[in-house]
Amino acid sequence: MLRLPQFQVATPTTLAEAVDLLQRNSPGARLISGGTDILPNLKHFLDQPGLLVSLARVAELRRIDRDDRAGRLVLGAGLTLAEIAQHPDVRAYFPSLAKSAGLVAAPTIRNMATLGGNINLDTRCRYVNQTELWRGGIGGGCLKSEGQVCHVVPTGRRCVAAMSSDNVPVLISLGATIHLHGPAGQRALPLADYFHADGLRHTHAAPGEITAAISVPLPTSPRRCDYIKWSVRQSIDFPLVSVALRFDLDADRSDAAITDVSVVAGVLGAKPREVNKLDELVVGRSFADPSVAQIVSEAAYSQCKPLPNVPYDPAYRREMIRVLTRRAIAAMV
Amino acid sequence: MSQSSAILLSLTLNGEPVQVAAPAHWTLLEVLRYKLDLIGSKQGCDKGDCGACTVQIDGLPALACLTLAALADGRSVTTVEALGCGPVVHPLLDAFDRHDAAQCGFCTPGILMAAESLLRRSARPVTRHEAASALAGNLCRCTGYTKILDAVVDASERLRAEHDDGR
Amino acid sequence: MAADTPTQSPEPASAAEAERPDLTRETWQIGKVHRKVDAMERMRGVARYTDDLKLPGLLHAKILRSPHAHAKIRRIDASAALALPGVFAVVTGQDFKIPYGVIPWTPDENALAVHKVCHVGDGVAAVAAIDEDTANAALRAIVVDYEPLRAFFDPEEALATRDREHTINPYARKGNLSKHVLLEFGDVDAQIAGAELVVEGEYFFEGTTHGAIEPHCALAQVEPNGVLTVWSATQVSHYLHRELAKVLELPPHRIRVIQPPIGGAFGGKSEPFDLEFCVAKLAIKTGRPVKLLYTREEVFYSHRGRHPMKMKYRTGFTADGKITGVDARTILDGGAYSSFGLVTTYYSGQLLCAPYRFPAYRFDSTRAYTNKPACGPKRGHGSVQPRFALEIQLDKAAVALGIDPIELRRRNDIGADVATVNEFRVGSNGFQECLSRVESASGWRARRPTLPFGQGLGVAGSTYISGTNYPIYPNDMPQAAVQICLDRSGRARVFSGANDIGQGSNTMLAVIVSEELGVPLEDVRVLSADTDLCPVDLGAYSSRITLMVGNACLEAAQRLRRRVCRSVAQRWQIPANRVVLAGRMALDREDPARNVSSAQAFQWAEADHGLLGEVGSYNTPKDRHGDYRGGTIGASPAYSFTAHLAEVDVDTETGVVHVKKIWIAHDCGRALSRKIVEGQIEGSTYMGFGEALMEEHLIDPAHRGVHAGPSFLDYRMPTFLDTPELHAMIVEAPDKNGPYGAKEAGEGPLHSSIPAIANAIYDAVGVRLDRIPFSPPRVLAALRERAQLEEQGLVPAHKPDRRPRSAR
Incomplete structure (x- = not known):
């Protein structure tokens, strides 16, 4: 059996205590929530933290709060993905999020994995999510493990491991805000600004900062949204193509005019990609206008360039971004 | 590398309170199998890809190989051994036996734990698709899944019938 | 995903039924549904692996x-x-x-x-x-x-190097040659030259594990x-x-x-x-x-999984679809060690000569050593790969000749009690019935001509051995042996060296003992695979156990039955053949009211004969193989037959193949235990489906020979949600060499599932997938290539009248 490295486990009951534990033991302390991402990585000896700070007992992370006055739904980072997928408010207001949460890995994993953990899911790459023996086999790892080279872009100096969360593209498309608690206090920033293009540290979380909650603005107009995940199997797999779509409309009819649009793709590099310039292309058009699907899917195709960082031919995956985006839009009409 | 010291866990295991000491870096699966000799939960893939180690934590199917034993402290853990206890054969086990749903039997305990949770939480008999969706994290290499689905649907119908009979 | 239609099948024998045997039945256990003797302890987490x-x-x-x-x-x-x-x-x-x-x-x-x-x-x-x-x-x-x-990852490169310095395995006689087999039966070149249609194809079967x-x-x-x-x-x-x-x-x-x-x-x-x-x-x-x-x-x-094989096939046909000759050249990528490779190299050719008659046949198979984990035997050892090639060759011929693919297979059926071109003796053969069963269950005749572009049905057939005639190491001792003891409480103990690997062989032995000695399965204790306690058995491979160990068990059980019946007959003063052992009793066939418990019957027999123990052993008939070097390898006492029929839906924009249903009819001779046989058919078909669509055991030459994904995350085996609806049908053409006529069921039903899917894809969209897996990028590329050829007018449109208006 693959063994975990040796560490201690701390189980704080408040966020403040957790922040404090992280800070007092850094470097060398890591957060654990559901454990479904960090434990395989630790079994691969990608890290050997001396302390795991568990968020499992932090009750304040488990709240889910609909604030109609502020117009938002606040989701605690400690909610499991199964809870997110099944929650009536999530299903009613954010069906694309219910769908993406319900498509992560497998039912057992969704009972364990948390929203906060999934948002902070470490970037993934075929050359890094492997054992020590394997990494030794390719000549001693890569930029993200113990090596000096990138096997995806051999001339590159930056890690391009893929942001592989199913939920991040959806939450960005929904305009979500991430709430962080850290040694310097609390702050909130748009989830879209939380990520950056470095597979080694692909978020802007400061040392000791913990994701406390995600808030998602409640829709203020009629909306059509969806999440596209393509993977080889219908279960267990990480996404190989991942696109979130949101169209706000001026009336609850499919031939209503588009008032706002967001399309976000994952599993490219370390950062999710928001397909840009869509506003000028489709806002004001009728959602039922067949050219909308065409325009949006072509824009997604031209702006999203998958890399050979995860399995399956990048050219094929790129093509699927176009085909599946167009189909998803057509199906929503 | 820091040494992890042993921790003392208190959990409810198959309905009984249990205390066990284990190193902090051990998984629940390791503690169940190698400390408590509850060998029904199997290890197949090391890291959450096969479902053979599926147990229930607070009634929900979860992977014991990705659960730190330290974090099972204070929780209720149910393993397949609980299903086999008692004077009457559990309808799910009986259905698996009648339908020949277990071949080598190695994935079966995990599948039973996932299936039991599904049937317990379902107000009506489950469909094949519902059963397949609930079991989609459990790999079986022998059966082609057909007879497992036969058995789960059959057990679900019988359990409902028993329930409706007021038993 | 399977539809919400639970299959109807008989319940396992209940205790009450066991108490009241039906004397009009020829058998009381054979062919029924049983609870396996060891399933409950495995499921409950009690059995110790x-x-x-x-x-x-x-x-x-x-x-x-x-x-x-x-x-x-x-x-x-x-x-x-x-x-x-x-x-x-x-x-x-x-x-x-x-x-x-x-x-x-x-x-x-x-x-x-x-x-x-x-x-x-x-x-x-x-x-x-x-x-x-x-x-x-x-x-x-x-x-x-x-x-x-220097490492070699390509078998042909490895073979091209004769330099001793580049020899991977020092055992190789020259360069990196692991094994070469060239056998020719009849005049292949003349037969193919005289054919009215020659189909040539190159196929690649990727490694799987x-x-x-x-x-x-x-x-x-x-x-x-x-x-x-x-x-x-x-x-x-x-x-x-x-x-x-x-x-x-x-x-x-x-x-x-x-x-x-x-x-x-x-x-x-x-x-x-x-x-x-x-x-x-x-x-x-x-x-x-x-x-x-x-x-x-x-x-x-x-590893020791399926060998990657590169196969070149030339097959000749007459205008009415009869095979005139088959010419095959195969390169096997063996990995670093031989494992079973010597046998695999033979099997890659020797096991192909049924269910179709080959007037002439040549195969030239070469196994190379490479710097990869060694390949070996995986379910359907050695013959799954050539079966893939041959069944697509037949489909191509059916299309070219305008003959229904099932009909073409019928016309080539070798039949029962015949010799193959490579001189193997085939006994019973239920292949025609297998074809008819899948044909009618799938609605082939009515549906195939009407399915729209994108949907299709495909068929394939196969055969497999029920054990090999010769053991791995030469010896004259039995291939299988079983010892049975009866005790005075009415129980039976069976000692067998055979390995139950989940296929249910311990239950198979209990069924035979139960059938012969009249005690229910729960009164039979099977002790297996312990070299101190059990007679030697060669193991669970080449689908040998039901036939070989079953025969040994039957022999021992029948010897005991004769003794018990004699003792009972003596006391009742009736002829021994009137005594029936069934339902935990000994009964008088003509007066069933006269009966005693099994325990009483065993006690009478023990009093007459001393402790009731018997042995049985089995050795293969030695007249089943070819009289040439290598002619024993692949010869079997009996052959199973299978037909697969797959229904697919191909997404022409994504290349995703959705296999909706597979119908499988398998001739297992006689089903000793019904659900166990069905389970073997379903499990085999599932495994073939996974190989066809998603599994790949790849060694990455660009990264120093590491495995491309040595985990269950990256080696994608189908989940509950991916697996098609499987409809297993049992066909019984009893073979005189099998116990009660039984033949194998555990490996044969894998073979034709893969080419059936390939042929269904062709029927759906007109593209040939000549290498596995049929991954979406590969299917999409094939679709585009075909579309281009159609545009250039080089091939006619596929199903032009059955396309959606927009795609015409």
Whole structure:
């Protein structure tokens, strides 16, 4: 059996205590929530933290709060993905999020994995999510493990491991805000600004900062949204193509005019990609206008360039971004 | 590398309170199998890809190989051994036996734990698709899944019938 | 996904039914549905698989594995490892200098590398320590000085190198040639030259692996009396016993091998592996029990899975679709060691000569050594790959000749009680019925001509052996033997060396004993696969157990039955043939009211004859094979037949193939236990489906020969949600060589599932997938190529009148 490295486990009951534990033991302390991402990585000896700070007992992370006055739904980072997928408010207001949460890995994993953990899911790459023996086999790892080279872009100096969360593209498309608690206090920033293009540290979380909650603005107009995940199997797999779509409309009819649009793709590099310039292309058009699907899917195709960082031919995956985006839009009409 | 010291866990295991000491870096699966000799939960893939180690934590199917034993402290853990206890054969086990749903039997305990949770939480008999969706994290290499689905649907119908009979 | 239509099938025999046997039936157990004798203990988590065993003072072993695909070992320094507290012993190749191999003619591997490593993951050293963490720390402390050598990942490149310096396995006679077989039957060139249609095709079958959910595990202990006991998750306890004796230089009677319940095997545990030798040696060295459990990654590197095969086929046909000749050239990518490779090379040609009559046949198969984990036998050993090629060849011919693909197969059916072109004797043959069953169940005739573009039906057929006529090592002793004892409480004990690997062979034996001796299954205790307690059996491979061990069991059971019936008949003063044993009773057939319990009947017989014990053994008929060098390899006492019919939906924009349903009709001779046979058919078909669509065991030449994804995350085996609806149908053409007519069911029904899907894809969209897996990018590329040819007018549109208006 693959063994975990040796560490201690701390189980704080408040966020403040957790922040404090992280800070007092850094470097060398890591957060654990559901454990479904960090434990395989630790079994691969990608890290050997001396302390795991568990968020499992932090009750304040488990709240889910609909604030109609502020117009938002606040989701605690400690909610499991199964809870997110099944929650009536999530299903009613954010069906694309219910769908993406319900498509992560497998039912057992969704009972364990948390929203906060999934948002902070470490970037993934075929050359890094492997054992020590394997990494030794390719000549001693890569930029993200113990090596000096990138096997995806051999001339590159930056890690391009893929942001592989199913939920991040959806939450960005929904305009979500991430709430962080850290040694310097609390702050909130748009989830879209939380990520950056470095597979080694692909978020802007400061040392000791913990994701406390995600808030998602409640829709203020009629909306059509969806999440596209393509993977080889219908279960267990990480996404190989991942696109979130949101169209706000001026009336609850499919031939209503588009008032706002967001399309976000994952599993490219370390950062999710928001397909840009869509506003000028489709806002004001009728959602039922067949050219909308065409325009949006072509824009997604031209702006999203998958890399050979995860399995399956990048050219094929790129093509699927176009085909599946167009189909998803057509199906929503 | 820091040494992890042993921790003392208190959990409810198959309905009984249990205390066990284990190193902090051990998984629940390791503690169940190698400390408590509850060998029904199997290890197949090391890291959450096969479902053979599926147990229930607070009634929900979860992977014991990705659960730190330290974090099972204070929780209720149910393993397949609980299903086999008692004077009457559990309808799910009986259905698996009648339908020949277990071949080598190695994935079966995990599948039973996932299936039991599904049937317990379902107000009506489950469909094949519902059963397949609930079991989609459990790999079986022998059966082609057909007879497992036969058995789960059959057990679900019988359990409902028993329930409706007021038993 | 299966639809919401639970299959109707009979319930297992209830206790009440067992009490009231139906004397009008010829049999009372054969062909029924049974509860397996050992399923409940496995399901409840009570049965102890190898890793579930506990012994006092247990040490844990780990193996250091090579990061290099090909390298000389200059020096191994284990002193720092040995100095760690809690480390008890280290062994290296120097402890295992005697080579072994499951095939006695090719002993070309050592338990640990002696002078060089031949693939990434090759074992270099093993440690025994107080716990797994200490063992892992010890592995990190071992220093190995490697001198990397040029590695070969392509079999043809490896074969092209004649230079001894580039020889991967020193056992190779020349260059990197592992085995070459060229056999010709009839005048192939003339037969093909005279054909009215010649179909030529090149096919590639990618490597795939077994993926049993239980990783390999072994445990060894030296008993106080000095006997070495090895518990192992093996399919071949007898061969393991022999090889342990050889490598450890111990007499066989000082070694005991026990196979505990096993968590799947599929051929992946059918030869000795490094861990068994290592735990044995470490147990001897330390005097303590030692256990080793592979990580999933180690299972992938141990492999012995399906050989990648590159196949070139030329097949001649008459205008009415009859095969005139088959010419096959095959390159097998063997990996670093032989494993069963000598046999695989023969099987790649020898097992193809049914269910169709070949007037002439030539096959030329070459197995290469490469710097990859060794390939070996996986379910359908050696013949799944050529079957893929041949069945697509037939489909291509059917299209070219305008003949219905099922009809074309019917016209070529070899029939029963005939000799194949390579001189194998085929007995019973239910292939025609298999074709008819899938044809009518699928609605083929009505639906196939009307399915729109994008949807299709495809058919394929196959055959497989029920054991091989000759054992792996030459000897004149029986291939199978069973011992049965009856006791005065009315129970039966069966001792069998056969390995139940989840296929239900222990239950099969209980069914036979139950049938013959009248006691219900729950009164039959089967003890199997313990070399100290059980007679020798060769193991669970080549689908031999039902036929061979079943026959041995039947012989012993019938001897006992005759004694019991005689004793009862004597007391009732009736002829012995009037005594029926059934329903836990002995009855008078003409006056069923006259009966006694089984226990009473056994007591009478014990009083007359002494303790009731009998042995039975089985050896194969020696007139079934060809009279030429290699003519015994692949010959079997009986052959099963299968037809698969797959229904697919192809997404022409994404290349995603959705296999909706597969109908499978399998001629198993006689189903001894109905659901077990269905389960084998379904499981085989599922495994073939996975190979067809998603599984790939790839070694990455661009990254120094590492496995492309040695985990269940990256090696994608179909889940509950991916698997099509499977409709298994049992066809029974009893064979005189099988017990009650039974033939195999565990491997045959894998073969044709893959080409049936390929042929269905062609029917749906007009593209040929001549290599597996039919992954979406590959299907999409094929679709585009076809569209381009259609545009250029080089091929006609496929199903032009059945396309949606927009796509026309």
